[in-house]
Amino acid sequence: MFSIKEYTREILASIILIAILVVLRMVIAKLVRRFAASSQLFEHRTNLIIKYINILMNVLVVTTLIVIWGVETKDIFITISSIATVIGVAMFAQWSILSNVTSGMILFFSFPFRIGDTIKIHDKDFPIEAEIEDINTFHVSLRTKEGERIIFPNNLLLQKGISIVPTHYEDKEFFD
Template identity: 60%
Template sequence: MDFFNHYIKEEISTGILILVVFLSRAFVSKIIRRYAKTSEIIERRTNLVIKYINVLITILFFITLILIWGVQAKDIFITISSIATVIGVAMFAQWSILSNITSGIILFFSFPFKIGDAILIHDKDYLVEGEIEDIGAFHVTLRSKEGEIVIYPNNLFFQKGISIIKKPLHTNSEFVD
């Protein structure tokens, strides 16, 4: 019983923090869903962005929780910097994964095309033309006029010129003439 009385301040702070985390997750989710609805963004992409943001909120929650319970900030920063160094070295070889995830989030919020649009990617030696079938976390799936499936990494959308040939008039998977 003495434990509960001794740490009452930390217990109350932890309760408030948990409430703030749940409310912020719900609020952020609602805002992103509202934005996605007005921008006609598909549900799968919306859920992916919400998932990324929830992971960030969870990481901040644990850091704050550790601070509430008395771990020194310098110890946390030493641990985080050590973990970040290890992850940084490991991910250096996998930079394209992080680049594609970041590009996927940017595509979600700001790019002028969506699923169903016919696009032309101006690659140096090889023009890629197709209808966007899916925009995922790592890549965009296109279907060419010949029916080929073309997988194009998200980060290349920021390195290549892209023309929107035609916006879809309806939601079927064939090109609109």
């Protein structure tokens, strides 16, 4: 029969690991929010990055809990490699989704342009000059001077040359 005394170490290690996870999630969320505030980033983008980091930490904690509770390392590697193979085959057809999510995270941390900036995308077949309306996980919403709305994938923003068009102010002479 199950006895708590037999599993005291595992229970204690699990409680400590979960406590560390909770503290790390709070600390990392504060750090990301501080970075976002200093970079003047929008709240929904900050929340997406925090969500991605939390998912990664949860996967690591679940893996650690599996080790703590005595699953053999050989079995873990077989399971992980099987899951990775299935996901790899399934995602091979969806590589652009992963590419866009990764590009979205890169754009978040490097952030070469902001919402409201007018950019020029240097594409020989389809050059675009438009204002950035929104930056999402998978794409950027652009609006041209003619009012056309363009949805542009994040991964292409990292592959194409982009110029940030400076805002032009009319040179007027001011009189008092």
